[in-house]
Amino acid sequence: MGHSKVRKISNRPVALHARIQHDVESRIVSGQWPPGTRIPFEHELTTEYQCSRMTVNKALSELVKKGLIERRRKSGSYVRQPEVLSAVLDIHQLEREVRALGLDYSFRLLRRTERQATDEDRQRLVIDQHASVLHLESLHIAGQRPFCLEDRLINLDEVPHAAQADFSAIAPGSWLLEQVPWSAAEHRINAVAADRHAADILDLKEIAPCLVIARRTWNATGSVTQVRLTYPGDMHTLVAQFAPAGRGA
Template sequence: MTTITWQSVQAEALRRIRSREWPPGAQIPHEADLATELGCARATVNRALRDLASAGLLDRKRKAGTRVPLNPVRKATFDIPIIRLDVQARGLPYTYRLLHQTTAAPPPDVAQRLMLPGDTPMIHILALHLAANAPFCLEDRWINPAATPHITTADLSEISANEWLVQNAAFTAGDVALSAIAAPPATAHHLNCPPGAPLFTVDRTTWAGATPITCVRLCYAPGHQMQAKI
């Protein structure tokens, strides 16, 4: 007897979407009905449809059922990269310098983004990541120690806050903004570029439930190219 897997259920659902058996805007059968039709457990159907909804190919609403969206949009997922591995993947030797570490109240914009009182004590990190001894990325980060108390004893001169947090702080949500900025004088100094040079910049916050973990700005040296898969 062949076991019906969630992958096979997902493949069948994709076939029905692409063949327009389930046309755009149509409500698809209930999970229990699909499970009976396909000869599998309802949990198997749920797993398959959940993945398709995460990918933007189905629209699931509680009590309203599941529909094929009129205008499906593929949803992107974003993995937080370890900068050391990014450098090494380019075939370059990696080094790291901790430029500054202190505990202080965050600036108002950081406190607002993390929805914390302005006087909340946070760890401020400024670090430079290098590729083949040339500046690669300047990391300007604020960390909420209430979310990651073990970081207060971590030696961030040996491991970057970027890498430590990826390894030790499980996040459930966040936001990412990608932009180009003109290099401020202090940033230009660290990245060894002219003030005003265009810099690829990543602004990111991460959260564990309702607790903010960190707010970081990563400024990359001129000419940086970000690669991603879709």
């Protein structure tokens, strides 16, 4: 059946691009199209609604502005995943962050290297030149979309049994929280442009905005681990809750 270009809602005419926008939005909000769903290509929508591609593009552009869909290079438009909210001063397991969004979680160990600490390793961990370290790179996935790139160093002088851990079966952060006590942590937060390596892994355009959380944890005897968590900038919001130090405003 064909579609007319204007219909009546509450006695007010609605342009076709607004109708398309409303129809797509309704399917997203109702859960018919959950996060990660690819919506029909523009040419499919032009056929369905018997309209120009410009009309469809206008409708989809409005949905992008509202944060309901995202356009990915070479693969079309997808229902956007909701942003994850993280407390700045907490150490979260990434699996919990993803499942809190109602999405399936998975991760892949991309690289594992054991070595004597390099100059960069020593700076990141704040350790001496004779230490051994384990370098791990992992990708955390929410639904079907890359969620976070994890680049982690573990000080094997403090956590020697990490050398035998199977980090292809359990995420390094989860393993450390379960196995290794820590007494203090430091967060450093930066907005960065994705380099080619991060862009390829996170399925982003090079120089796309990303949020990087660099965290170092240590115990009474030394530095335990340092991790860089790189998130696509449109998926992550940091939240800090605090109370006044005194009675003043």
